[in-house]
Amino acid sequence: MxxxxxxxxxxxxxxxxxxxxxxxxxxxxxxxxxxxxxxxxxxxxxxxxxxxxxxxxxxxxxxxxxxxxxxxxxxxxxxxxxxxxxxxxxxxxxxxxxxxxxxxxxxxxxxxxxxxxxxxxxxxxxxxxxxxxxxxxxxxxxxxxxxxxxxxxxxxxxxxxxxxxxxxxxxxxxxxxxxxxxxxxxxxxxxxxxxxxxxxxxxxxxxxxxxxxxxxxxxxxxxxxxxxxxxxxxxxxxxxxxxxxxxxxxxxxxxxxxxxxxxxxxxxxxxxxxxxxxxxxENRPYYGFGMGAASYVNHQRFSRPRTRREYFQWVETLEAAGGRLAHPTTPPQERLLDTLMLGLRLADGLDLLRLELEFGKGAIARILTCLQPYVQRGWVDQTPSRIRLTDPEGFLFSNVVLSDLFETLSESPV
Incomplete structure (x- = not known):
């Protein structure tokens, strides 16, 4: 392998x-x-x-x-x-x-x-x-x-x-x-x-x-x-x-x-x-199959029914639609929040240039301003190119950091 x-x-x-x-x-x-x-x-x-x-x-x-x-x-x-x-x-x-x-x-x-x-x-x-x-x-x-x-x-x-x-x-x-x-x-x-x-x-x-x-x-x-x-x-x-x-x-x-x-x-x-x-x-797309499974395809995140009977009916509907069902597209604001929530779980953290290319300089500026108190507290490590949670303290208090980020970004949509 x-x-x-x-x-x-x-x-x-x-x-x-x-x-x-x-x-x-x-x-x-x-x-x-x-x-x-x-x-x-x-x-x-x-x-x-x-x-x-x-x-x-x-x-x-x-x-x-x-x-x-x-x-x-x-x-x-x-x-x-x-x-x-x-x-x-x-x-x-x-x-x-x-x-x-x-x-x-x-x-x-x-x-x-x-x-x-x-x-x-x-x-x-x-x-x-x-x-x-x-x-x-x-x-x-x-x-x-x-x-x-x-x-x-x-x-x-x-x-x-x-x-x-x-x-x-x-x-x-x-x-x-x-x-x-x-x-x-x-x-x-x-x-x-x-x-x-x-x-x-x-x-x-x-x-x-x-x-x-x-x-x-x-x-x-x-x-x-x-x-x-x-x-x-x-x-x-x-x-x-x-x-x-x-x-x-x-x-x-x-x-x-x-x-x-x-x-x-x-x-x-x-x-x-x-x-x-x-x-x-890394918030990349994936297929999900089966009862309760989630997929993320073409900016669309959706889940299947959580019971077998409803899931079987859902598959029949999918077949009748020729394999294509309409799902709402994930808006940029939600994609940014998902990217932060998921990416900060990794020791690698997040690439700031990648975030800027997708979500713009304004969003990055708000993120970095919000994170400054946690950098000073030793929970976040920030370099010119990356942000990451420190190990173990940043990981331990990740919910605190993310809650603050979410509140900050919800006030100024992307």
């Missing part, structure tokens, strides 16, 4: 506006889970512990509709896909044949580049060696493993289906299948989590030698089981200061162990940042 290094955008490259490019990334939402995790507000369908792609008519029907959506989607130019991401849900509930079929449809319709990054989210305990080998034979070359925690009580508090002992077994299967590009997901801020136990989670994750680590702070979303049981900052959840310390600890431990903190929640060995997710953070 081609290595992906973190690189800045040269002035020459900055002259191209990313929103005008033909999408070269595709996200496929696979919504099926054995059960719903207590913190989850994603569009998913619970299928129980026994259902799999080979045995479930529900999953088979969804895959068939997903194929139809791919094949009817209009092409704006012809550029092969450089990244494909199967997210969920639990995509590892799909059969090898179903993953192969979906990749074949994408290749037939858009083309898939020879060195494309093809990722699949997988949960420990949902696959054996034959699945990983089959996925790899179909073209998958990157695995994102949903670990979340190595603590048994934390996993139970989250409603996860796997146990701590399932995690190293899952990693062993991935390695035996010949895949060295695998990522582990961890969540800080879980119930009963202390700084000492968080250190243990980090150490155990590093011991499994992943190429990539995603570190997410728990968000208590309205309507979830967590929201009914817990209030942010109140026991048994850690305090806000404790979760901030967990963030600082992760940054210190992982960077000392050779990981690059290339995005606010993501760390990678050199050459292994997630190419697909960088498309989002």
């Amino acid at each position: 081609a290595a992906q290094q973190i690189a800045t955008v040269s002035p020459a490259a900055s002259k191209a506006k990313p929103q005008d490019e033909v999408p070269t990334a595709a996200y496929l939402h696979i919504p099926f889970c054995r059960r719903r995790c207590f913190y989850c507000d994603f569009p998913i369908s619970v299928v129980g512990d026994r259902a799999r792609g080979e045995t479930s008519g529900t999953i088979a029907q969804y895959v068939e509709v997903l194929e139809r959506e791919i094949l009817i989607t209009g092409q704006d130019g012809r550029s092969p896909l450089e990244t494909v991401f199967f997210g969920g849900g639990t995509p590892s509930l799909l059969s090898v044949a179903q993953v192969d079929r979906l990749l074949t449809r994408l290749d037939q319709h858009f083309g898939i580049a020879t060195q494309a990054e093809i990722s699949v989210e997988m949960d420990p305990g949902t696959f054996d060696l034959s699945y990983v080998q089959g996925y790899r034979a179909a073209g998958v070359n990157r695995i994102s493993l949903g670990v979340q925690s190595f603590q048994a009580d934390s996993l139970q508090a989250c409603g996860r289906t796997h146990r701590p002992e399932d995690i190293p077994l899952a990693v062993d299967l991935i390695r035996r299948a010949g895949l060295d590009n695998y990522s582990l997901d961890l969540i800080s801020g879980l119930p009963h989590l202390t700084l000492e136990r968080w250190q243990e989670d980090l150490d155990r994750a590093i011991a499994l030698d992943p190429a990539h680590l995603s570190i997410y702070d728990l968000t208590v979303e309205p309507g979830t089981a967590f929201a009914q049981r817990y209030r942010p900052g109140e026991a048994p959840l850690p305090t806000d200061e404790a979760t901030a310390q967990m963030y600082r600890l992760a940054q210190q431990v992982l960077t000392q162990r050779g990981f690059q903190h290339y995005e606010i929640s993501n760390y990678a060995r050199p050459g292994y940042s997630c190419r697909h997710n960088r498309v989002y953070w």
